[in-house]
Amino acid sequence: MFNISVLNKIKEELSAYKAELVAVTKNHTANDIMSLYLSGQKVFGENRVQELLTKYEQLPQDIEWHFIGHLQSNKVKFIAPFISLIHSVDSEKLLSVIDKEALKNNRIIDCLLQVHIALEETKFGFSLDEVLEFLHFFNAQKYPGVNIRGLMGMATLTSDIDRIKKEFDTLALLFKQIQMETQQKNSGFNILSMGMSSDYKQALQAGSNMVRIGSLLFG
Numbered sequence: 001m002f003n004i005s006v007l008n009k010i011k012e013e014l015s016a017y018k019a020e021l022v023a024v025t026k027n028h029t030a031n032d033i034m035s036l037y038l039s040g041q042k043v044f045g046e047n048r049v050q051e052l053l054t055k056y057e058q059l060p061q062d063i064e065w066h067f068i069g070h071l072q073s074n075k076v077k078f079i080a081p082f083i084s085l086i087h088s089v090d091s092e093k094l095l096s097v098i099d100k101e102a103l104k105n106n107r108i109i110d111c112l113l114q115v116h117i118a119l120e121e122t123k124f125g126f127s128l129d130e131v132l133e134f135l136h137f138f139n140a141q142k143y144p145g146v147n148i149r150g151l152m153g154m155a156t157l158t159s160d161i162d163r164i165k166k167e168f169d170t171l172a173l174l175f176k177q178i179q180m181e182t183q184q185k186n187s188g189f190n191i192l193s194m195g196m197s198s199d200y201k202q203a204l205q206a207g208s209n210m211v212r213i214g215s216l217l218f219g
């Protein structure tokens, strides 16, 4: 079960920053998600395709599903008919597959580019330089089925708050730089997804406008 007082407290904090909550429901049952849905939450995030598909079928159709985990190209086709936002685009190859599958479904799929800001080697994503280079040469007309809406990043799992703040500041700076450079070209580039249960306060202070929170909500 989720904790309603925690949810309300988080919502209040987020509203001060005009930030959106993605309730991360991985490892939680459709029943748990349903009670959260009934409290008014409509935006949910999952990091595994199979789990997402099962829940998509079990739960109300007006839920906005976000994909937040590493996405394999061969699984894009399963989520392309309904996914609202993919946070974890980490290669041009993946983007081109999303584009193709979106067009097959007569959709334009919103995407975020995942940027690697943490110390851990295992986290996926573009490096800071790669994302700049990618966007510099990016030709939106080549991919009419996708809309790059912003950036996503995860900070290092550490108790070193200064380290976390520095990583979020770095990503926020990159986000603002890209926004300035692409202002005329792409006014829809306006989502900065960073912050989880343990570090969302630091993320908000750094400029996040979308947080992905799971364990804090569900206990």
Ligand SMILES: *Cc1c(COP(=O)(O)O)cnc(C)c1O
Pocket (backbone or CB within 6 Å): 024, 026, 047, 068, 069, 195, 196, 197, 198, 212, 213, 214, 215, 216
């Ligand atoms: C699980 C997960 C979250 C949420 O993490 P919590 O610590 O449970 O809030 C956020 N983002 C991604 C990519 C995740 O996989």
